[in-house]
Amino acid sequence: MEVEIKQLLADLQSLDQSLPDPSLHASLHKIQSRVEHLANLVKAEPVRRSKVQDMSTEVVDSNPYSRLMALQRMGIVENYERIRDFSIAIVGVGGVGSVAAEMLTRCGIGRLLLYDYDKVELANMNRLFFRPDQVGMTKTDAAVETLSDINPDVVLESYTLNITTVEGFETFMSSLKNKSFRPSKQGSGVDLVLSCVDNYEARMAVNQACNELSQTWLESGVSEDAVSGHIQLLIPGETACFACAPPLVVASGVDERTLKREGVCAASLPTTMGVIAGLLVQNTLKFLLGFGQVSPYLGYNSLKDFFPTMQMKPNPQCSNVACLTRQEEYALAKPERDAAAKAKLEAELPTEEGPLHDDNEWNISVVDDSEPEGLDTRSSDALPEGLTHELPTADAFQKLPTDAPVTDNDDLEDLRKQLEAINSA
Amino acid sequence: MEVEIKQLLADLQSLDQSLPDPSLHASLHKIQSRVEHLANLVKAEPVRRSKVQDMSTEVVDSNPYSRLMALQRMGIVENYERIRDFSIAIVGVGGVGSVAAEMLTRCGIGRLLLYDYDKVELANMNRLFFRPDQVGMTKTDAAVETLSDINPDVVLESYTLNITTVEGFETFMSSLKNKSFRPSKQGSGVDLVLSCVDNYEARMAVNQACNELSQTWLESGVSEDAVSGHIQLLIPGETACFACAPPLVVASGVDERTLKREGVCAASLPTTMGVIAGLLVQNTLKFLLGFGQVSPYLGYNSLKDFFPTMQMKPNPQCSNVACLTRQEEYALAKPERDAAAKAKLEAELPTEEGPLHDDNEWNISVVDDSEPEGLDTRSSDALPEGLTHELPTADAFQKLPTDAPVTDNDDLEDLRKQLEAINSA
Numbered sequence: 001m002e003v004e005i006k007q008l009l010a011d012l013q014s015l016d017q018s019l020p021d022p023s024l025h026a027s028l029h030k031i032q033s034r035v036e037h038l039a040n041l042v043k044a045e046p047v048r049r050s051k052v053q054d055m056s057t058e059v060v061d062s063n064p065y066s067r068l069m070a071l072q073r074m075g076i077v078e079n080y081e082r083i084r085d086f087s088i089a090i091v092g093v094g095g096v097g098s099v100a101a102e103m104l105t106r107c108g109i110g111r112l113l114l115y116d117y118d119k120v121e122l123a124n125m126n127r128l129f130f131r132p133d134q135v136g137m138t139k140t141d142a143a144v145e146t147l148s149d150i151n152p153d154v155v156l157e158s159y160t161l162n163i164t165t166v167e168g169f170e171t172f173m174s175s176l177k178n179k180s181f182r183p184s185k186q187g188s189g190v191d192l193v194l195s196c197v198d199n200y201e202a203r204m205a206v207n208q209a210c211n212e213l214s215q216t217w218l219e220s221g222v223s224e225d226a227v228s229g230h231i232q233l234l235i236p237g238e239t240a241c242f243a244c245a246p247p248l249v250v251a252s253g254v255d256e257r258t259l260k261r262e263g264v265c266a267a268s269l270p271t272t273m274g275v276i277a278g279l280l281v282q283n284t285l286k287f288l289l290g291f292g293q294v295s296p297y298l299g300y301n302s303l304k305d306f307f308p309t310m311q312m313k314p315n316p317q318c319s320n321v322a323c324l325t326r327q328e329e330y331a332l333a334k335p336e337r338d339a340a341a342k343a344k345l346e347a348e349l350p351t352e353e354g355p356l357h358d359d360n361e362w363n364i365s366v367v368d369d370s371e372p373e374g375l376d377t378r379s380s381d382a383l384p385e386g387l388t389h390e391l392p393t394a395d396a397f398q399k400l401p402t403d404a405p406v407t408d409n410d411d412l413e414d415l416r417k418q419l420e421a422i423n424s425a
Numbered sequence: 426m427e428v429e430i431k432q433l434l435a436d437l438q439s440l441d442q443s444l445p446d447p448s449l450h451a452s453l454h455k456i457q458s459r460v461e462h463l464a465n466l467v468k469a470e471p472v473r474r475s476k477v478q479d480m481s482t483e484v485v486d487s488n489p490y491s492r493l494m495a496l497q498r499m500g501i502v503e504n505y506e507r508i509r510d511f512s513i514a515i516v517g518v519g520g521v522g523s524v525a526a527e528m529l530t531r532c533g534i535g536r537l538l539l540y541d542y543d544k545v546e547l548a549n550m551n552r553l554f555f556r557p558d559q560v561g562m563t564k565t566d567a568a569v570e571t572l573s574d575i576n577p578d579v580v581l582e583s584y585t586l587n588i589t590t591v592e593g594f595e596t597f598m599s600s601l602k603n604k605s606f607r608p609s610k611q612g613s614g615v616d617l618v619l620s621c622v623d624n625y626e627a628r629m630a631v632n633q634a635c636n637e638l639s640q641t642w643l644e645s646g647v648s649e650d651a652v653s654g655h656i657q658l659l660i661p662g663e664t665a666c667f668a669c670a671p672p673l674v675v676a677s678g679v680d681e682r683t684l685k686r687e688g689v690c691a692a693s694l695p696t697t698m699g700v701i702a703g704l705l706v707q708n709t710l711k712f713l714l715g716f717g718q719v720s721p722y723l724g725y726n727s728l729k730d731f732f733p734t735m736q737m738k739p740n741p742q743c744s745n746v747a748c749l750t751r752q753e754e755y756a757l758a759k760p761e762r763d764a765a766a767k768a769k770l771e772a773e774l775p776t777e778e779g780p781l782h783d784d785n786e787w788n789i790s791v792v793d794d795s796e797p798e799g800l801d802t803r804s805s806d807a808l809p810e811g812l813t814h815e816l817p818t819a820d821a822f823q824k825l826p827t828d829a830p831v832t833d834n835d836d837l838e839d840l841r842k843q844l845e846a847i848n849s850a
Contacts, residue, residue, distance in 0.1 A: 004466065008459045015452045020445065027440045034433045038463070041429065049547060049557040059690045061546035067651075068551050070692035074650040099553075103695040106551050121486035122474060126493050126531050128524075128553070131574060132474040149556060225499040226492075227717070265484045267495035270528040271707040278700035282727050285696065292652070292728030302707050303717030307732045 005039045051152050055081045055108060064151070065108060077289045084153075086288050087111040087181050087190040091163060091172075091206050093139040094118070095127035095268055096220050096229075097196030099277035100284075102129060104154075105147045107285065111155040111181050112147070113190065114140050115172060117162040127270045155181065163205045173209055192284055193217035196277075198266075207242035210234065211322035214329075216287075220280045226267040229276040230299040231283060237326030239296060240312035243319050272302055430464045476577050480506045480533060489576070490533060502714045509578075511713050512536040512606050512615040516588060516597075516631050518564040519543070520552035520693055521645050521654075522621030524702035525709075527554060529579075530572045532710065536580040536606050537572070538615065539565050540597060542587040552695045580606065588630045598634055617709055618642035621702075623691075632667035635659065636747035639754075641712075645705045651692035654701040655724040656708060662751030664721060665737035668744050697727055 012032050019025055049064065057069040071077040088109055090097045093116040101112055116139040120130045134142040140158040147156055159175060161168040179189040193215055195206045203219065210217045214236050222229040234241055279298055286292040299308040314327050437457050444450060474489065482494040496502040513534055515522045518541040526537055541564040545555045559567040565583040572581055584600060586593040604614040618640055620631045628644065635642045639661050647654040659666055704723055711717040724733040739752050 004459065004463055008456065008463070011452065011456050011459065015449070015456065018449060018452070024440065024443060027436065027443070031433065031436050031440065034429065034436065038429055038433070049550075049560075061548045064547045064550040064557075066548050066690055067693040070690055071651060071694075074692045076650055076652055076692065099699065102553060103699060106553065106695045108551075122489045123486045123491050125474075125489040125575065126533075128527060128531065132489075133574070135474075149558070150550065225501055226496060227501055265491055265495055267499045267501065268492040269496075269707070269710070270531045271703045271710065273703075274524070274528060274699050275703035275707070278696045278703060279730070282694070282696040282700070283730075285694070286728075293730070295730045298730050303711075305704070305708075305718070305720045305723050305732065305734065307730065309730065 002039070005035060008035055009039070048149060048152060055084070068107060077291050080289065082289060083108055083285075084110045085182060086192075087113065088284065089113040089115070089176060089190045089193045091115045091193065091195050092197035092202065093143050094124070094196060094198060095129075095270070095273035096222065096277045096280065097194070098127075098129035098139070098143055099274055100194055100196060100220075100281050101143055101147060102150065103277065103281040104284070105151045107281075108151065109154055111157070113157045113159065113175055114143055115159045115161065115163060116140050116143075117160060117168070123265075127268055127273050163209075164201045169205055169209070172205070173212070176209060176213060176215065188213045188215050190215070191288060194280060194284065195219045196280075198222075203242050207234070207320065208322065211236050211241055211320055211326055214326055218280055218283060218287075220276055222268065222272055222276055224266040226269040226272055227302045228300055229272055230297065231276065231280045231295065232297045233283070233287075233294055236323065237314065237328075237330030240314050241318060241320055241323040241326075243323060244315035245312060272300070275300055275302070427464070427467055430460060430467060433460055434464070473574060473577060480509070493532060502716050505714065507714060508533055508710075509535045510607060511617075512538065513709065514538040514540070514601060514615045514618045516540045516618065516620050517622035517627065518568050519549070519621065519623060520554075520695070520698035521647065521702045521705065522619070523552075523554035523564070523568055524699055525619055525621060525645075525706050526568055526572060527575065528702065528706040529709070530576045532706075533576065534579055536582070538582045538584065538600055539568055540584045540586065540588060541565050541568075542585060542593070548690075552693060552698050588634075589626045594630055594634070597630070598637070601634060601638060601640065613638045613640050615640070616713060619705060619709065620644045621705075623647075628667050632659070632745065633747065636661050636666055636745055636751055639751055643705055643708060643712075645701055647693065647697055647701055649691040651694045651697055652727045653725055654697055655722065656701065656705045656720065657722045658708070658712075658719055661748065662739065662753075662755030665739050666743060666745055666748040666751075668748060669740035670737060697725070700725055700727070 009032070012028065012035065016025065016028050016032070019028060052064070055065040055069055056063050057066065057072070059066050059070075068083075069080050072080050086109055088104055088111070090101050090104075090112060093101060093114050097114075097116070101114060104112060118139050120134045120137050120139055120142050122132065122135055124130050125132060129146070130139070130142055131146075134145070137145075138160045140160045144156045144158045147154065157175070159171060161171055163169050163172045176188050176190055176193070179185055181189065185191075193206060193210055195203055195217060197203055197206070198221075206217060206219075209215070216233070216235045219232040219234060219242065220230070233239060279295075279300070283294050283298075287294045295309060296311040297309055299306075301308070314323065314330075316324075316327065318324055318327075434457070437453065437460065441450065441453050441457070444453060477489070480490040480494055481488050482491065482497070484491050484495075494505050497505050511534055513529055513536070515526050515529075515537060518526060518539050522539075522541070526539060529537060543564050545559045545562050545564055545567050547557065547560055549555050550557060554571070555564070555567055556571075559570070562570075563585045565585045569581045569583045572579065582600070584596060586596055588594050588597045601613050601615055601618070604610055606614065610616075618631060618635055620628055620642060622628055622631070623646075631642060631644075634640070641658070641660045644657040644659060644667065645655070658664060704720075704725070708719050708723075712719045720734060721736040722734055724731075726733070739748065739755075741749075741752065743749055743752075
């Protein structure tokens with residue numbers, strides 16, 4: 001608009017010079033001052049904050065990162081600024097995904113990839129994030145508009161597509177593989193995928209992509225009655241994938257689409273979705289910045305403020321071929337993992353002349369998941385009082401089996417019972 | 426801006442009529458068309474959604490309440506539209522209060538009273554809600570700007586004041602007493618006060634006001650290291666008030682202000698604050714609309730995704746005089762409460778000719794908090810199989826003591842231990 005007003009003022013100026021009658025000048029000057037007033041009004045429109053080069057720890061009102069960098073001084077995070085190196089893909093920019101995107105944007109995440117094919121409607125206004133003036137825009141465009149105003153430091157990529165179509169899935173895959181943001185990164189081009197979709201098919205598409213790319217992801221969901229939800233961590237090969245343990249409705253052979261009858265819409269609440277987005281991004285931050293414990297599964301039953309947790313091993317009979325490949329790889333890499341864990345533990349133990357680390361500020365412990373029976377080769381004489389080796393010696397590793405992780409046959413049955421208990425709670 | 430452009434066009438029109446030279450008309454017409462283009466640009470600026478008369482259950486994209494009214498069809502809420510009758514006071518419009526206000530606004534709450542004396546700074550941008558273009562505005566003004574755009578149906582009242590000053594406290598009290606929004610309401614003019622402040626003095630001011638007005642309130646807080654928080658329900662006379670059990674730092678005689686050293690700012694995260702705001706407003710909705718169970722206390726330890734709960738009885742030695750008065754009133758009203766509960770139970774039981782309610786969809790139960798020993802006067806013969814009276818008969822009530830609720834002397838000690846355990850967790 002500023003450009004238009006400048007042109008207008010130039011035109012008025014040239015008209016002024018060609019006016020013959022001096023009495024007309026007064027009228028024209030009045031018009032000119034009106035336009036100048038307009039120009040001031042337009043200038044008074046919001047100025048966007050400029051990009052910042054480095055995250056400063058300085059405690060001043062003008063520093064958008066002071067309260068985040070304070071996490072370092074508080075002893076929660078070792079190096080907060082690392083967050084600028086990370087890329088997060090958010091699939092589904094609805095009631096959970098949009099709030100998750102805003103939280104990550106305000107935290108100063110490096111890069112966000114946003115996927116959705118839907119448009120903003122007034123019917124979305126009962127959840128946080130979108131505004132009535134964005135009705136009719138695609139959710140991805142509206143999100144980029146809002147997020148880039150909030151924090152211009154974040155690199156935003158918007159993908160207006162449906163990942164359950166062949167074409168959409170291909171674009172989804174290639175965008176995840178793109179490593180131009182951090183070419184040195186191992187694996188895919190993103191550090192974590194957040195699934196914030198509202199249906200089974202889209203979750204299966206995310207599951208397929210992440211299994212193929214060996215990409216860790218966090219699943220999230222909110223119930224149709226709006227009063228419960230969950231988040232779940234999925235590490236291909238290491239934890240159950242989404243196809244390892246299909247949800248009850250699928251397991252019992254009911255087509256999800258038949259559940260959604262004509263004219264019947266699911267309920268939703270900004271509260272439940274805000275809590276789930278908060279838990280999702282909090283676990284994302286713990287995962288990226290290495291503090292606290294990332295929850296393998298966390299439920300939220302809002303009627304009773306009950307938060308169930310559980311853990312799921314992969315299903316060796318999983319129908320997803322890529323999942324089975326990841327399970328094999330995970331089993332094969334076990335000796336390597338154990339050796340790395342052992343080396344890390346030993347590196348942290350005091351050498352004869354080195355200083356003794358007598359505190360454990362980060363509460364880090366290395367847990368042995370091998371069978372401990374008959375392997376008690378701990379050289380406790382070399383350790384200070386109160387410390388013991390949690391891992392067997394390198395020789396003992398030779399005797400360990402390297403089979404695929406054994407899954408109890410009861411796992412799925414247990415899971416169904418737990419889900420039923422949660423649903424009926 | 427639209428008004429200014431209209432005036433401009435009128436002026437150009439009158440200039441056009443007084444121009445002598447036809448060659449000048451062309452220049453002027455060019456100017457006119459530029460201004461018309463500007464007018465269109467201004468018109469293209471966001472249109473606000475109009476107010477709606479009634480909350481519709483219609484499932485169309487243009488209905489901002491369809492997903493909330495669906496809570497009725499889902500069997501969660503009996504009458505969602507009642508939310509328009511309720512007034513909520515939010516004290517402190519920061520990281521928790523602003524998000525709580527947005528959630529309630531999107532839920533279509535009747536009236537919101539907002540209290541804060543602070544201004545928006547760039548340093549607030551790591552939490553949800555405020556935008557960089559609002560820097561410099563008071564938080565209350567910025568909140569009203571954003572919230573009225575989101576939902577013009579909500580009546581917003583903005584109080585830019587500090588409730589810990591004498592004048593501020595008086596205005597706070599009189600605004601809570603004002604019943605013009607719903608003159609028929611019992612008690613104060615608000616249904617619930619949400620405390621979203623960040624310091625002890627302000628919490629004590631809210632506590633004082635609510636004890637004086639016998640006003641139920643919900644307390645909320647987030648730790649200085651940003652990774653834990655809590656909400657707590659306070660019903661004057663019935664539960665502990667904020668002065669009944671002062672926080673550890675106050676109990677141990679440390680002045681809170683000495684903890685905040687020069688140049689040291691507390692850490693904060695949009696995740697923790699979003700979760701606390703979500704839990705706070707979810708419990709507000711449960712309290713207002715009568716579904717689920719309102720948590721007396723709910724903590725959030727984000728490092729371990731641990732959610733401690735507890736309950737606190739009032740302290741008969743509380744230093745707050747108004748709290749002691751409320752405790753006396755509560756004790757005196759016990760027979761009345763018991764009789765009402767008994768009447769309610771009996772009204773819900775089947776009469777001889779009436780239909781039998783064999784389900785309990787809302788899972789409502791009346792629990793007897795009197796001593797059951799020796800009072801087994803249940804007329805179980807009058808009840809259908811599987812149902813028993815949970816309350817003694819009216820005659821038995823005569824024998825019950827009406828003393829003040831007995832508080833175990835160990836309560837405070839227990840509470841300190843619990844708090845220590847939570848903090849060290």
